Amino acid sequence: MVAVVESNANSNIVGQLNSGFNESNILNGNGTISRTNSGCGYVSSTSSAMTDEPCVSCTTFNILAPIYKRLDQKNQSVRESNFRAVWLSRNQKILNWLLHERSSIICLQEFWVGNEELVHMYQQSLGDAGYVTFQLARTNNRGDGLLTAVRKDCFTVLNCREVLFHDCGDRVAQLLHVQSALPFSQNRKGTAQQEFLIVNTHLLFPHDSCLSVVRLDQVYKILQYVEQYQRENKLNLMPILLCGDWNGSKSGHVYKFLRSQGFVSSYDIAHQYTDSYADAHRWVSHRNHRGNICGVDFIWLCNSIKSRKPLKKSWSEAVFGIIKCQLQKASLVEKDAFAFLKADNHGNFITYSAFCEALRQVNLIGLPYGLSSQETEDLWMQADINGNGVVGYEEFKRRIWNSECSEPREENCSERTGDCEQGLEEEAIGFNVKKAVLFPREAEKGRWPENYSLSDHAPLTVVFSPVRIQGSQRVTRL
Known part of the structure; x- marks a missing residue:
């Protein structure tokens, strides 16, 4: 099910990332650049923030593969892929937006891997801008897939793994293990280079309520593989970012499952939104093929500062x-x-x-x-x-x-047996959510502008700042 992709390294050091992010640069539907002030929120934490350390920015974006983009609602067979000038222009605008945003990490879904010209355009443009790229096609030659790009001056990619679900949706995921190029002032022992895991994925669309089990299994397989990778590599207290199009809202089973495993929605943390029904409808990120607007694009964060429930439970x-x-x-x-x-x-x-x-x-x-x-x-x-x-x-x-997923309660690792050595404490580097922005900005108000033409999804960009976290070393339980 899993294949190992070539690791990549770099030795460049980067200073403060995205120093101009307070006024986020964006593209209008017609391709022109405008500016807008970004909101900012913070994770409430007892951990100490690390001042003057470089931030990490991450963008997730379903760019709508031309093979799926309908141009005529009366004739659903007319797709953008049949008109080279149209899909080329739209994807050039997407690239312009991405390069202007210049996030440290870019996670794209519905990347048209089946078209060599488009693949070359993205690889060359992102490569010239200093990114290393990894792409993964969906199984059974579906035509689209994933692309993850990482700025080489920010991170060394220690490993990249492919997760193939082999289910009815032919869905896949990418897992990247990255290390910061710039050492952080970590703890009493001196400086260290932060490491964390990134997952890029695109879950099955819930065409039928019976597919809820498939979607849940897709996330289950991701978390199982993450745990397996952590155990095999003896990784402890490492932040995990799950990025992508989850094709489900905050009221769905997948959302509740991830919350029960200690993950938080970065956008909701930044804007101080809760899991309540009222807050679930404050923002949107997608207008689907049925014409419904909904919030389905997430960048999930888990700092591993809490003990998580056993995954199977x-x-x-x-x-x-x-x-x-x-x-x-x-x-x-x-x-x-x-x-x-x-x-x-x-x-x-x-x-x-x-x-x-x-x-x-x-x-x-x-x-x-x-x-x-x-x-x-x-x-x-x-x-x-x-x-x-x-x-x-x-x-x-x-x-x-009456069974339902709930947030895990904090536990003292030394009170459990079989999970860790009693009293063994470790200080590591995690992430605080500093800022999160959706584009177009109307999406943050729960509206979808008719003149937006980049995609049927709104890109989500989150800025993270490093933070010291303390917790007991443990082996994650299945």
Whole structure:
């Protein structure tokens, strides 16, 4: 499933990055440059901020592959890819915007890897501007994929890995392990070069509610691989940035799953937005093919300063949430849902066979994109709390009906066994969210301007500043 891509190195040192970011440079739909003041927010933290250290800027942008861009709503087969002058002009404007923004890290989705001319244009323009680029095509020759670009004067790319999901959406992800070119004033032991992980991905569009399981599994595979990579390389207390088009809102199962694993939405942190329903609609980043506007583009941050729930436990809770939603869509309340799951069983409990049959009826298993037999067994083991082979009503309420992903509580590592050596503390470098901006700026007000033509997505740029974090060394648990 995973392939290793060539590592890249550089020895240049960069000073303060993006010093002019307080007035973000942007392009209008017609390609002209205008300026706008950016808002700024900060992560509340007890850690000490590191002044006069270079910031890190990251842009994620779904650039809308020409093979998907519709030019005639009445004739959906007319795509931009058929008109070279049109897609060439639009992508040149996108490149101009990216080069003017000059973020330290660029994560692009729907990159048209199947067109050699476009690929060469991006590689040459970004290469001439000092970026090293990595591209990854979706499986089964879908035509588009991902491109991640890193400024060589800012970072050394220690490793780049490819994650192929091999699912019905042919989705993929890139994982980059980078090291700062400039040493930071880290701690009492002296200076150190900051390292962190970047993931670029594009999740499946939820054409059907039954695809919720596929989307959740895509994120599950990413986090599993991140944990595996951290263990293999003995990495501790390292920031993780998950970037891309998540094709889901703040009210979705994927959002809740990532929050339960200690990730925060950088844009929401910068603007002091909560996970509440009201704040979920304050901003948008996409107008989809159905004409709906929604917020789906995220740069997630995890500093690993909190202990995270076991990954499998969080995944199970999220799947139980999907099961509950499917049952509620069938107008089943709690008692009716329990009766549906236990089927014809006369006892007041659910058997494994009845559980499987119920999942089949709500289209969560038995389809190419449903739960696997192993995943179904894992869910059952989580539901059967006392291990007696059946799930009673109280177990059903606790595990299935009322189970939901929640933020992990902080734990003292020395209070747990098997995870770490007691009392072993480490100081490392994490990130604070300094600023986050969407373009066009109307998107920050929950509106989509008709004259915006770069893409059907708004690029999101986040500026991070280094911060000291303290926590116990640990081995992340599955």
